[in-house]
Amino acid sequence: MIQAIKGFSKLSKQAKIEWLLSNYASNRDRSLEMLEGYWHNRPEVQKLHDEFIENTLSNYYMPFGVAPNFLINNRLYALPLAIEESSVVAAAAKAANFWLERGGFKTSVIGTVKIGHVHFIWKGYNVMALRKLLDENMNMFFESTDQITQNMRARGGGVVSIALIDKTDSEPNYYQLEAKFETCDSMGANFINSCLEAFAKVLTTLVEGAVHSLGDAPVQVIMSILSNFTPGCLVRAEVWCKIDEIEEGSGIENREFVDKFCRAIRIAEIEPYRAVTQNKGIMNGIDGLVIASGNDFRATEACAHAYAARNGRYTSLTHAEVVGNEFHFWIELPLSLGTVGGITNLHPMVRFSHELLGYPSASQLMEIAAVAGLAQNFSAVRSLITSGIQKGHMKMHLLNILNQLEATDSEKEAIIHFFKDKIVSHSAAIETFLSVRGLGNTSEINQAKSSN
Ligand code: MEV
Numbered sequence: 001m002i003q004a005i006k007g008f009s010k011l012s013k014q015a016k017i018e019w020l021l022s023n024y025a026s027n028r029d030r031s032l033e034m035l036e037g038y039w040h041n042r043p044e045v046q047k048l049h050d051e052f053i054e055n056t057l058s059n060y061y062m063p064f065g066v067a068p069n070f071l072i073n074n075r076l077y078a079l080p081l082a083i084e085e086s087s088v089v090a091a092a093a094k095a096a097n098f099w100l101e102r103g104g105f106k107t108s109v110i111g112t113v114k115i116g117h118v119h120f121i122w123k124g125y126n127v128m129a130l131r132k133l134l135d136e137n138m139n140m141f142f143e144s145t146d147q148i149t150q151n152m153r154a155r156g157g158g159v160v161s162i163a164l165i166d167k168t169d170s171e172p173n174y175y176q177l178e179a180k181f182e183t184c185d186s187m188g189a190n191f192i193n194s195c196l197e198a199f200a201k202v203l204t205t206l207v208e209g210a211v212h213s214l215g216d217a218p219v220q221v222i223m224s225i226l227s228n229f230t231p232g233c234l235v236r237a238e239v240w241c242k243i244d245e246i247e248e249g250s251g252i253e254n255r256e257f258v259d260k261f262c263r264a265i266r267i268a269e270i271e272p273y274r275a276v277t278q279n280k281g282i283m284n285g286i287d288g289l290v291i292a293s294g295n296d297f298r299a300t301e302a303c304a305h306a307y308a309a310r311n312g313r314y315t316s317l318t319h320a321e322v323v324g325n326e327f328h329f330w331i332e333l334p335l336s337l338g339t340v341g342g343i344t345n346l347h348p349m350v351r352f353s354h355e356l357l358g359y360p361s362a363s364q365l366m367e368i369a370a371v372a373g374l375a376q377n378f379s380a381v382r383s384l385i386t387s388g389i390q391k392g393h394m395k396m397h398l399l400n401i402l403n404q405l406e407a408t409d410s411e412k413e414a415i416i417h418f419f420k421d422k423i424v425s426h427s428a429a430i431e432t433f434l435s436v437r438g439l440g441n442t443s444e445i446n447q448a449k450s451s452n
Contacts, residue, residue: 009054017057048346064292064349066356067092071104072237072371079372080353081288086396088284088376095375095382102241105374107367113160113232114336116192118177118200118224122207124217131164133210134177138162140206144198152191157182159195177203180232185362187295187338189226196224228299229306230336235363237370238330239378246327250386258327260385261320265329268316275316278377279308282317282331285376289369293357294343294350300335300369307334318377331374335366394424401429405445411436 002023008016017035025031035058040046050056067089068078079096081089099105124130134141141162149158160180167174177199181192200221207219246254268278283304287297308314320329339362344350354360357368383389398419402412415432422428430442439445 065089067096069096069100071100078356080292080356082291083288087393090396091379092285092375095379099239102245105237105239105371107237109363110234111232114181114183114188114230116179116196116226118196119222120175121173121220122175122217123173124215129214134164137206140202141199144202145195148194155184157184185339186341192226200224228302230303230334233334233336235335235366235370236332237374240326240328243325243327252386258322264381264385265320272314275314279317281380282373282377285372286369289372292353294347295337303334331370335369337365338362339365398424398429405433
């Protein structure tokens with residue numbers, strides 16, 4: 001039986017690996033070779049990776065691809081995308097090429113305000129008096145963060161506002177100090193949390209000092225934390241063209257294409273089952289870019305989905321309409337991203353992504369990410385309403401199937417050629433592989449693998 005270990009994080013990397021493999025690996029030497037095989041060949045880079053998190057044993061590689069020809073606000077970009085899903089980069093590149101010839105993508109940042117809360121319990125009854133106390137001493141809150149905000153203020157950011165929010169309708173005695181922030185080019189999580197913790201101290205001190213006039217009720221701070229829901233940090237990306245210019249290429253009439261397209265988006269607007277899948281596809285593009293640019297994709301995901309449900313029903317993040325003879329397709333979503341801080345200046349691949357993108361500001365990165373999402377959705381819906389999604393998806397996935405079968409390069413080439421004008425399915429891929437290799441059935445493949 002495996003025994004729990006104390007002080008694991010204090011062990012050396014080698015000792016951690018030894019302990020882990022001796023307890024969990026079926027083939028120690030094979031696992032060790034694999035883990036070491038993914039170490040960076042430059043020790044200083046590996047050290048950097050080791051120090052990103054606790055207990056690093058190795059690196060987890062993801063493909064880093066690029067989708068060129070993105071015309072965004074009349075400037076050409078090649079988008080870096082870190083993602084494992086076969087068809088995402090291909091889909092992005094296809095949408096980029098399509099819109100390149102139709103004016104490209106246009107974007108605008110609607111807001112960049114971020115938000116955080118000191119969540120607290122106060123059992124007093126005179127909320128007016130509490131509000132007055134806080135309002136009259138507002139300068140104390142700002143002064144308490146003078147040092148923390150100094151650099152940010154120099155860059156044009158800082159604390160935008162602080163307000164008391166009464167949440168007692170939802171939970172007895174529950175209040176918030178809600179603060180809004182401008183964090184310029186940084187995502188700002190550490191900055192916001194540091195400010196909030198300072199505000200919590202001021203709040204406690206202020207209420208302690210006035211406790212008699214406030215009905216002998218002290219403040220109990222529950223927690224101070226930013227919100228990853230940032231509806232005030234909003235970006236829009238859009239495309240439009242004349243219906244005559246669609247010429248989509250799959251044999252469908254332009255008018256029928258836009259009608260089906262708008263109908264498909266409408267279905268996502270009204271039907272949560274479809275909306276979730278559609279938004280997942282949008283996040284394929286956004287996450288790829290967010291990861292490549294060293295940002296926090298969990299925060300981005302949480303925020304996007306909360307925004308999609310902001311009116312109480314989960315809905316589409318994209319919208320489409322026909323106005324006169326023009327087709328119009330757009331996305332609007334909150335994206336809280338940074339181009340400085342975090343690992344943006346540390347991770348070599350992240351630095352390369354920023355270089356590829358021309359060292360964008362956080363606002364520009366928001367715009368580029370929104371475009372990645374819109375492009376992804378365009379390609380997905382375009383396939384869904386014409387050829388179906390599986391054709392392109394399975395074509396890209398074919399290589400994964402062949403790699404799993406351990407096909408040689410020449411076998412891959414022959415099989416890919418065979419499927420050029422055919423629909424790929426898992427079973428058809430296996431069947432073709434068997435015939436190219438001259439095998440009778442799959443058990444012969446397994447035999448061959450286990451004898452290796
Ligand atoms: C697959 O990762 C994403 C799609 O399902 C998105 C969509 O259905 O819109 C293709």
